[in-house]
Amino acid sequence: MKALVTILPKPSVLDPAGAAAAEAMKHLGVEGVGRVRIGKIIEIELSGSVDEARLHSVATDLLSNPVVEDYTLHIQA
Amino acid sequence: MKFAVVRFPGSNCDQDCVLAINSLPSASAEIVWHKDESLAGYDAVVLPGGFSYGDYLRCGAIARFSPIMTAVKAFAAKGGTVVGICNGFQILCESGLLPGALIRNRGLHFICRHVGVRVEVWNSRFTSAACTGQVLNLPIAHGEGCYYADHATLANLRANDQVLLRYCDTQGRIQADANPNGSLENIAGIRNEAGNVFGLMPHPERACDPLLGSTDGRALFESLLS
Numbered sequence: 384m385k386a387l388v389t390i391l392p393k394p395s396v397l398d399p400a401g402a403a404a405a406e407a408m409k410h411l412g413v414e415g416v417g418r419v420r421i422g423k424i425i426e427i428e429l430s431g432s433v434d435e436a437r438l439h440s441v442a443t444d445l446l447s448n449p450v451v452e453d454y455t456l457h458i459q460a
Numbered sequence: 461m462k463f464a465v466v467r468f469p470g471s472n473c474d475q476d477c478v479l480a481i482n483s484l485p486s487a488s489a490e491i492v493w494h495k496d497e498s499l500a501g502y503d504a505v506v507l508p509g510g511f512s513y514g515d516y517l518r519c520g521a522i523a524r525f526s527p528i529m530t531a532v533k534a535f536a537a538k539g540g541t542v543v544g545i546c547n548g549f550q551i552l553c554e555s556g557l558l559p560g561a562l563i564r565n566r567g568l569h570f571i572c573r574h575v576g577v578r579v580e581v582w583n584s585r586f587t588s589a590a591c592t593g594q595v596l597n598l599p600i601a602h603g604e605g606c607y608y609a610d611h612a613t614l615a616n617l618r619a620n621d622q623v624l625l626r627y628c629d630t631q632g633r634i635q636a637d638a639n640p641n642g643s644l645e646n647i648a649g650i651r652n653e654a655g656n657v658f659g660l661m662p663h664p665e666r667a668c669d670p671l672l673g674s675t676d677g678r679a680l681f682e683s684l685l686s
Contacts, residue, residue: 392563396608397608397642399566399567400564445522448561450553450560450561
């Protein structure tokens with residue numbers, strides 16, 4: 384079993400790397416590119432029963448910084 | 461006055477802090493390992509610069525959970541003086557001892573040079589040896605020093621005189637082109653609401669000896685002794 388934690392900068396936070404990637408895509412002629420945000424995905428291998436509440440608390444306290452980031456948690460069988 | 465300088469795995473300004481503090485009259489500093497759990501006998505704590513835990517995950521995110529941080533939080537809760545410099549500032553924000561966060565520099569580059577910072581508030585325990593409006597020439601060395609906080613937090617910081625240092629030009633003007641990293645409102649250093657915890661991105665400990673090009677950092681350390 385795996386948990387995937389996807390972390391992105393909050394929309395209100397400046398993401399210069401995302402802006403640079405968006406510009407590069409426009410230079411390549413990719414049409415319709417709007418805002419680009421760059422974050423990270425953390426893959427956690429799990430054994431035994433999954434404590435989803437614990438995973439949420441770890442995602443909030445350690446894996447992301449709620450001041451500047453949002454996260455989503457996906458648990459894969 | 462006895463200082464504890466906390467050494468995390470990856471700290472690299474700890475000895476600079478010890479040297480700077482030991483050069484002051486009536487002050488001494490010792491290294492405290494991050495796995496220690498007590499700060500008994502110390503009058504002030506410094507979290508130094510560096511790359512604790514390799515900056516993995518986020519700067520300061522893992523150091524925040526080091527055993528010593530429980531003692532640092534208790535020390536701060538009792539009104540003890542805590543200073544975080546550069547990575548130390550990042551650790552203080554990650555641990556919730558200071559509001560806001562430090563994110564990637566606006567220009568994406570690691571910046572290592574001297575900058576001007578203006579002292580915004582003199583009547584704090586961290587800036588009392590300086591004057592309001594005084595411009596200090598201090599080095600910065602960081603890739604993630606862009607201070608961010610939401611509007612409500614920024615309003616609180618202003619209302620409570622918590623912003624102690626702002627990036628400025630040589631004339632002391634707070635301007636966009638004097639802002640090296642994109643920090644909101646040119647913020648270079650803040651204290652907590654209680655006034656006993658201070659975090660700053662510039663390195664005063666690297667500006668305490670004429671050989672290093674500036675001695676303006678001494679004022680911040682001397683403030684702690686008065």
